[in-house]
Amino acid sequence: MLLHLGVRVLYSFLIVLREGFEIALVLAIVLGYLVRTGNREHFREIWLGAVVAAAICIAAAVILELTSASLSGAAQEAFEGFTMLFAVCVLTWMVFWMRRQAISIGRDLRQQVDLALEKGSLTALTALAFVAVLREGLETALLLFAGASAGRGDSASTFLGGALAGGIVAALLGYLVYRGSHLIPLRQFFTVTGIVVLVIAAGLVSTGIAELQESGVIGNLGSRPWDTDAMLSQTTTLGKFLHTLIGYDSAPTWGQIVLYWSYLLGGLSAFVFGIGLPGTSRPAADRSGSTIQARN
Amino acid sequence: MLVTAAAFLLVACSSGGGREIEIVASNEGCTPVRLAAATNEKLTFVVKNQASGDRELEGVEGTKLEEVLIPAGRTRKINHTTPKQATTEKLKCYIPGGPSTIIDLEISAP
Numbered sequence: 001m002l003l004h005l006g007v008r009v010l011y012s013f014l015i016v017l018r019e020g021f022e023i024a025l026v027l028a029i030v031l032g033y034l035v036r037t038g039n040r041e042h043f044r045e046i047w048l049g050a051v052v053a054a055a056i057c058i059a060a061a062v063i064l065e066l067t068s069a070s071l072s073g074a075a076q077e078a079f080e081g082f083t084m085l086f087a088v089c090v091l092t093w094m095v096f097w098m099r100r101q102a103i104s105i106g107r108d109l110r111q112q113v114d115l116a117l118e119k120g121s122l123t124a125l126t127a128l129a130f131v132a133v134l135r136e137g138l139e140t141a142l143l144l145f146a147g148a149s150a151g152r153g154d155s156a157s158t159f160l161g162g163a164l165a166g167g168i169v170a171a172l173l174g175y176l177v178y179r180g181s182h183l184i185p186l187r188q189f190f191t192v193t194g195i196v197v198l199v200i201a202a203g204l205v206s207t208g209i210a211e212l213q214e215s216g217v218i219g220n221l222g223s224r225p226w227d228t229d230a231m232l233s234q235t236t237t238l239g240k241f242l243h244t245l246i247g248y249d250s251a252p253t254w255g256q257i258v259l260y261w262s263y264l265l266g267g268l269s270a271f272v273f274g275i276g277l278p279g280t281s282r283p284a285a286d287r288s289g290s291t292i293q294a295r296n
Numbered sequence: 297m298l299v300t301a302a303a304f305l306l307v308a309c310s311s312g313g314g315r316e317i318e319i320v321a322s323n324e325g326c327t328p329v330r331l332a333a334a335t336n337e338k339l340t341f342v343v344k345n346q347a348s349g350d351r352e353l354e355g356v357e358g359t360k361l362e363e364v365l366i367p368a369g370r371t372r373k374i375n376h377t378t379p380k381q382a383t384t385e386k387l388k389c390y391i392p393g394g395p396s397t398i399i400d401l402e403i404s405a406p
Binding site for chain 1: 350352362364365367370372373374375392393394
């Protein structure tokens with residue numbers, strides 16, 4: 001039972017660490033810049049935006065849970081299936097968006113703060129924090145729900161321990177950035193976690209399709225070419241662990257297999273070779289790493 | 297590396313099954329519809345799907361048994377430990393998105 005819980009904890013830890021660090025990074029850069037420019041008194045606007053956005057995200061997570069709990073049988077499976085596929089879209093967009101932003105995130109944020117201060121628009125400062133926290137927070141709620149659904153039978157509240165630990169570590173990393181530490185290898189962090197997130201998302205593609213097949217929304221997408229249940233059953237702790245983390249299915253349909261590998265190979269190729277980045281064809285890791293400006 | 301290490305740990309710590317109970321899913325439903333076991337007993341449901349389509353088995357009405365898909369023509373072994381108190385557990389054996397059979401698992405003191 002403890003090990004079973006550990007599966008959920010690891011998943012939620014990784015998700016919240018990644019998403020939480022993005023929030024912490026934005027807040028650290030903005031707060032650090034306010035200190036450097038002698039505008040510490042505007043901390044309140046930043047925290048206000050962050051807190052309001054966090055409250056909205058928690059409400060969204062509760063609504064997702066209540067909606068799922070109010071459904072049963074095929075309707076619940078369909079809801080979970082669609083939510084997982086939606087989560088995949090959000091994850092993919094987030095990974096590639098963050099990679100583009102990472103190139104100049106510090107400079108862009110400082111420009112936005114300068115603009116807000118010049119105009120005397122405190123609302124703009126609040127909005128800056130609000131949008132950053134809202135975007136990442138909604139993604140987190142969605143991903144935790146999708147992961148809980150993939151784990152079958154457990155609610156997102158099971159993830160609380162891992163999510164809390166991930167949040168604390170993310171906050172500590174954000175604090176290090178705020179203090180001007182250069183110990184955090186941002187380039188490696190976003191490259192490695194981006195790859196991990198794409199692998200998790202590929203699993204959600206397979207599991208989401210499986211849910212839709214089981215709900216009857218779509219028919220089985222082809223036959224099941226193999227069955228590894230005798231070697232590794234999905235009902236074992238390891239099977240559940242791999243199912244939750246990377247979408248392991250002991251007897252997937254051809255549709256699941258094709259979509260899983262298409263997404264995984266396509267996504268990783270685009271990420272590693274920097275497709276979608278402006279101006280150059282060099283690999284993403286080379287480019288983003290040399291130009292991240294996260295110093296305060 | 298972390299995932300691999302965790303996987304080995306999980307394999308090392310996984311527990312085995314218990315007394316085997318066969319459940320057969322066919323196009324007409326699932327049999328048997330009534331089972332018996334002792335309190336706190338380790339069971340392994342051996343679910344044979346002889347129907348033309350996929351079937352699922354899961355616990356309902358508070359029975360802690362996670363949903364398992366049994367593809368057509370396949371067999372799945374599902375471990376389950378009964379509660380410590382005498383009760384009747386409910387298992388739902390069903391066509392995904394379709395009709396179901398409820399199996400009563402009577403739990404009594406040994």
